[in-house]
Amino acid sequence: MITVNGLTKRYARTTAVDQISFEVKQGQIVGFLGPNGAGKTTTMRMLTCFLTPTSGTATVAGFDILEQPLEVKKRIGYLPETPPVYPEMRIGEYLSFVGQLKGLSGSDLRARVDYACERCAVADVRNKIIGKLSKGYRQRVGLAQAIIHNPDVLILDEPTAGLDPKQINETRDLIKSLAGDHTIILSTHILPEVSQTCEQVIIINKGKIVATDSVSNLQQRARSGESVLVEVAGRIGSLDPAAVQRKLEQIAGVSRVIPKADGQKRVIFEVEATKAVRGDVARAVVESGWDLNELRPTALSLEEIFLQLTGSEAPAEMEAVAAGGANQ
Amino acid sequence: MRNIWIICRKELRSYFVSPVAYILLVMFAVIFGFFFWNSLGYFVNMAMEATMEGEQFPMNINEQVVRPLLANINVIGLFFIPMITMRLFAEEKRSGTIELLTTSPITDLQVIIGKWLSAVIMYALMLFATVLDLLFLFRYGNPDWKPLAIGYLGLLLQAGGLIAIGTFISTMTRNQIIAGAVTFGVCLLLWVLGWVSQYENATWAQVLSYMCVITHFDSFAKGVLDSKDAIFDLTVIFLGLFFTARSMESMRWRS
Numbered sequence: 170m171i172t173v174n175g176l177t178k179r180y181a182r183t184t185a186v187d188q189i190s191f192e193v194k195q196g197q198i199v200g201f202l203g204p205n206g207a208g209k210t211t212t213m214r215m216l217t218c219f220l221t222p223t224s225g226t227a228t229v230a231g232f233d234i235l236e237q238p239l240e241v242k243k244r245i246g247y248l249p250e251t252p253p254v255y256p257e258m259r260i261g262e263y264l265s266f267v268g269q270l271k272g273l274s275g276s277d278l279r280a281r282v283d284y285a286c287e288r289c290a291v292a293d294v295r296n297k298i299i300g301k302l303s304k305g306y307r308q309r310v311g312l313a314q315a316i317i318h319n320p321d322v323l324i325l326d327e328p329t330a331g332l333d334p335k336q337i338n339e340t341r342d343l344i345k346s347l348a349g350d351h352t353i354i355l356s357t358h359i360l361p362e363v364s365q366t367c368e369q370v371i372i373i374n375k376g377k378i379v380a381t382d383s384v385s386n387l388q389q390r391a392r393s394g395e396s397v398l399v400e401v402a403g404r405i406g407s408l409d410p411a412a413v414q415r416k417l418e419q420i421a422g423v424s425r426v427i428p429k430a431d432g433q434k435r436v437i438f439e440v441e442a443t444k445a446v447r448g449d450v451a452r453a454v455v456e457s458g459w460d461l462n463e464l465r466p467t468a469l470s471l472e473e474i475f476l477q478l479t480g481s482e483a484p485a486e487m488e489a490v491a492a493g494g495a496n497q
Numbered sequence: 498m499r500n501i502w503i504i505c506r507k508e509l510r511s512y513f514v515s516p517v518a519y520i521l522l523v524m525f526a527v528i529f530g531f532f533f534w535n536s537l538g539y540f541v542n543m544a545m546e547a548t549m550e551g552e553q554f555p556m557n558i559n560e561q562v563v564r565p566l567l568a569n570i571n572v573i574g575l576f577f578i579p580m581i582t583m584r585l586f587a588e589e590k591r592s593g594t595i596e597l598l599t600t601s602p603i604t605d606l607q608v609i610i611g612k613w614l615s616a617v618i619m620y621a622l623m624l625f626a627t628v629l630d631l632l633f634l635f636r637y638g639n640p641d642w643k644p645l646a647i648g649y650l651g652l653l654l655q656a657g658g659l660i661a662i663g664t665f666i667s668t669m670t671r672n673q674i675i676a677g678a679v680t681f682g683v684c685l686l687l688w689v690l691g692w693v694s695q696y697e698n699a700t701w702a703q704v705l706s707y708m709c710v711i712t713h714f715d716s717f718a719k720g721v722l723d724s725k726d727a728i729f730d731l732t733v734i735f736l737g738l739f740f741t742a743r744s745m746e747s748m749r750w751r752s
Contacts, residue, residue: 245600253595255507255592
């Protein structure tokens, strides 16, 4: 449905998007993931013909973004980062204006406006002035505007930014429900969003694609190293946590031992290793005369994969993002 | 054509759902009303004096009332045009709705012409307020309507050109105040450029004075449709819209 080939956008001094190529199949939801300033928005803007690429090209539904922009635009519904709404208009008026822009008219237009209102749950407020709506409603109006002409492709730039947790869930459900009829690309810097909504993920950093894979594959891939949670209890009387930690650190292949909880009788550690070490851990614990209460592999979260892939300066950014996400 | 009309209608609606249109209309009507009252009072006074002194001084309402009034409208228009054009693109850029327009299946030119047309219609409505005053002349006097019609055509053509320039300036910033101020400055300069011809006769002075919009209005005010002046106005419209299109295209490379 979408084929991107060597797309590059260069500004005077910086390269925002550098030679990226990827493909999206019909009906897929693809997450475009990256820290702020990675080039997500620029890529989306080039796909929607808002920006002209410096080099490279892309096709949407078989039409080239440089050769046939009008055909491409007919087939794309686009929700920019801030919903492109006119605050002085009423929702119904606005949607009918956008519908006309996209080439709808007459009863067709009315039907689509009704449908979009219904689908995005704004039917009950469609006579309200957009400027007086809450952020969540505005976002929904933005989504309604994107689907009004029943486009093959939906491009959504951070569709959940600035919403409260309840609205975020509603928006995600809405996007998932749209997936059947449309091919969707959505960008985000919030990781759970990708694991919850998307099938495919494209991780982009500093204008380059660092990974393209399905969500489950990525998680699998990160698990090639192992991370295990160990709960150790002393058999008689108290237990010295430091001794346990030393013992665990001595096992071959273990790279890090993180204390999770400790008490008089039992301690919990997370052991990160570069190879499978569960057997060795179990043996070490038992041979030292302690009880092994629990031993289970913990999957690396997408967050950790993301950090592995986007390199060293990402953590600070991600923490800021996580904090921002929590505040929203 | 349909797309141009969709854009134009939306722009007109946004003039009229905010107080902008009403304030512009009322202020324009009030200011023109004052000029009209003044110039008519002066004319009536002159006429009475002429009768009392028994002079047969030829008096002509077209020459002595309509013509200066048309020139007045023209100058008042210079002050109002920036207020009509400043939001056209600056507002869309600020609120991000420009992304909606440029990613919809319509061409840049359709957007530009639609917006320009809405501003011209807005100005035409303001002119209509002045027509109401002039109707009194027909009720109590006997002016010739043809020169008057040509005068209005000239006003519209010239405003079309200035509005095209204002539209262009509005594409270059996301700040309405900047767009308005720059447009105002340009309009004012295009008005006073002609003054150099009063003391200087060199080629550069002639060029400058040729660029002055007011000199090209004189013949219209007289009721003469001079193709030279009409072509000047049409050229300004064309150039203004052409540069607007280039400016919009450059947004696709820069922003």
